[in-house]
Amino acid sequence: xxxxxxxxxxxxxxxxxxxxxxxxxxxxxxxxxxxxxxxxxxxxxxxxxxxxxxxxxxxxxxxxxxxxxxxxxxxxxxxxxxxxxxxxxxxxxxxxxxxxxxxxxxxxxxxxxxxxxxxxxxxxxxxxxxxxxxxxxxxxxxxxxxxxxxxxxxxxxxxxxxxxxxxxxxxxxxxxxxxxxxxxxxxxxxxxxxxxxxxxxxxxxxxxxxxxxxxxxxxxxxxxxxxxxxxxxxxxxxxxxxxxxxxxxxxxxxxxxxxxxxxxxxxxxxxxxxxxxxxxxxxxxxxxxxxxxxxxxxxxxxxxxxxxxxxxxxxxxxxxxxxxxxxxxxxxxxxxxxxxxxxxxxxxxxxxxxxxxxxxxxxxxxxxxxxxxxxxx
Numbered sequence: 001x002x003x004x005x006x007x008x009x010x011x012x013x014x015x016x017x018x019x020x021x022x023x024x025x026x027x028x029x030x031x032x033x034x035x036x037x038x039x040x041x042x043x044x045x046x047x048x049x050x051x052x053x054x055x056x057x058x059x060x061x062x063x064x065x066x067x068x069x070x071x072x073x074x075x076x077x078x079x080x081x082x083x084x085x086x087x088x089x090x091x092x093x094x095x096x097x098x099x100x101x102x103x104x105x106x107x108x109x110x111x112x113x114x115x116x117x118x119x120x121x122x123x124x125x126x127x128x129x130x131x132x133x134x135x136x137x138x139x140x141x142x143x144x145x146x147x148x149x150x151x152x153x154x155x156x157x158x159x160x161x162x163x164x165x166x167x168x169x170x171x172x173x174x175x176x177x178x179x180x181x182x183x184x185x186x187x188x189x190x191x192x193x194x195x196x197x198x199x200x201x202x203x204x205x206x207x208x209x210x211x212x213x214x215x216x217x218x219x220x221x222x223x224x225x226x227x228x229x230x231x232x233x234x235x236x237x238x239x240x241x242x243x244x245x246x247x248x249x250x251x252x253x254x255x256x257x258x259x260x261x262x263x264x265x266x267x268x269x270x271x272x273x274x275x276x277x278x279x280x281x282x283x284x285x286x287x288x289x290x291x292x293x294x295x296x297x298x299x300x301x302x303x304x305x306x307x308x309x310x311x312x313x314x315x316x317x318x319x320x321x322x323x324x325x326x327x328x329x330x331x332x333x334x335x336x337x338x339x340x341x342x343x344x345x346x347x348x349x350x351x352x353x354x355x356x357x358x359x360x361x362x363x364x365x366x367x368x369x370x371x372x373x374x375x376x377x
Contacts, residue, residue: 002293003297004067004070004297004300004301004304005067005071009067009068009071012053012064012068012071012072013071013075015048015049015050016050016071016072016075017075017078019044019045019048019050020075020076020078020081021079023041023044023045024041024076024079025079025081027041028079028080028081028083028203031083031203032083032202032203033202034203035160035195035202035205036161036203036205037083037085037161037203037205039116039119039161041084042086042089042117042119043115043116043117044116045086046115046116046117047115047116049062050072050086050090051086051090051094051115051116052089052090052094052110052113052114053068053072053090054066054068054069054091054094054098055094055097055098055110055113059106059107059114060110060111060114060115061110061114065304066300066303066304067300067304069090069091069242070300072086072087073087073091073242073245074249076246077245077246077247077249077250077253078249078250078253079253079345080345080349080352082204082246082250082352083201083202083203083204083352084203084204085119085157085158085161085204085205087242087246088120088122088157088158089113089120089121090113091238091242092122092235092238092239092242093113093120093122093164094110094113094114094120095235095238096122096180096222096235097109097113099231099234099235100180100222100223101222104219105182105219105220105222109164109182112163113164118163118164119158119161119163119164120158120162120165120166121156121157121158121159121162121164121165121166121209122156122166122168123153123156123165123166123167123168124136124153124232125153125155125156126138126151126153126154127152127154130362131362131365133168133178133229133232134176134178134229135176136151136168136169136170136178137151137170137173138150138151138152138153138167138168138169138170138211139151139169139170139171139173140167140169140171140179140181141171142171142218143215145217145218146215146216146217146218147171147181147215147216147218147220147221148213148215149167149169149183149189149211149213149215149216150211150212150213150214151169151211152208152210152211153167153208153209153211154208154209155196155206155359156208156209157205157206158204158205159192159193159195159205159206159207159208159209160195160205160206160207162185162192162209163184163185163186164183164184164185165182165183165184165185166180166181166182166222167183167211168180168228168232169228171225171226175226176229177227177228177229178226178228178229178232179221179226179227179228180222180223180228180231180232181216181220181221181222182220182221182222183211183214183216183220184216188214188215189211189212189213189214189215190209190210190211190212190214191210191212192207192208192209192210193207193210194207194208198355199351200351200352200353200354200355201352201355233310236310236360237303237308237309237310237313238303238313240313240314240316240317240360240361240366241299241300241308241313241316241317243316243317243320243321243359243360244295244296244299244316244319244320244321245296245300245316245320246320246356247321247323247324247353247356248292248293248296248320248324250324250328250353251289251292251323251324251327251328252289252293254328254345254346255285255286255289255327255331257345257346258285258331258335259282261335262278262282262334272336278334281330281333281334282334284330285327285330285331288323289323289327292319292323295315295316295319296316296320299312299313299316309373310369311369311370311372311373314361314367314369315366315370317360317366318363318366318367318370320356321353321357321363322357322363324356325353325354325356325357328346328350328353329350331346332346332347332350335347
């Protein structure tokens with residue numbers, strides 16, 4: 001047992017692993033072909049108590065902590081089920097309500113998110129703006145007791161299944177301040193684009209969202225007007241650590257599979273593992289994976305104490321995503337030609353991992369954040 005986790009965390013892991021192995025793993029190939037995960041699996045996960053673990057009991061949740069969230073992230077990554085949008089819904093969107101939602105909003109939306117009846121998304125990215133969130137153009141103009149929203153979002157995880165959007169937008173087009181507004185997807189003027197065709201994460205329903213004079217009550221605003229950027233910045237530290245947590249779990253899982261594969265696969269009359277080059281490569285991966293896991297666990301301990309800094313989160317995201325890409329490439333190589341076949345988990349994980357260096361802030365943005373901590377104070 002890793003020291004960052006308690007006994008109740010490991011009990012939660014057992015439940016999560018049983019559910020994932022039974023209800024998700026057998027269907028991953030089918031969902032990748034469909035490009036979307038059916039909504040009934042969300043209901044099953046909700047019924048099993050696996051969604052929105054940090055939501056309080058008063059809203060139907062388990063009242064867990066970041067440790068429970070991390071375990072669910074790790075267990076999905078273990079089987080390369082990162083395309084399942086539970087993490088965005090449970091560990092990101094729900095956390096915005098926990099942190100900034102008022103009683104009316106939380107009573108209205110959180111129980112449905114916990115049960116899986118209401119699928120949530122966070123909508124920040126827009127065409128052409130990259131990581132420069134302050135340059136977004138989606139506008140919510142105030143008309144009496146309503147906001148009238150116009151704009152477009154892209155690369156939205158869970159976009160196809162979305163029932164509730166936490167939208168980052170501006171209330172003044174000349175300003176760089178942002179505001180968060182909740183938009184139900186059944187409101188007139190809202191529409192979803194087609195599912196985007198990606199090179200990886202094929203089972204994830206990523207899409208564009210369109211807002212054509214969508215009217216929502218002012219009561220749908222999350223937190224204060226023009227404070228959205230600070231809210232996003234605070235939550236992004238955890239979101240970036242999520243990517244690091246996922247990377248470490250993925251590498252460790254695929255390392256175990258590759259060790260087994262090289263011990264079973266025979267060439268030139270002996271196993272692939274018998275070659276010194278293979279053992280040395282695996283030893284290098286093991287050493288780097290162990291170092292990565294130690295740093296990620298240190299960051300988890302800090303986030304559970306609310307002490308994780310922005311530069312530490314950026315380091316976790318940068319090194320997690322970069323090492324994941326490099327180490328999975330080494331493991332794929334040890335599979336030979338079979339590593340290029342989609343039937344093997346290593347090939348799908350290798351492709352799926354590529355986006356980790358892009359979303360949540362590119363590796364270049366992470367370096368910029370880290371570099372700001374280098375100057376003497």
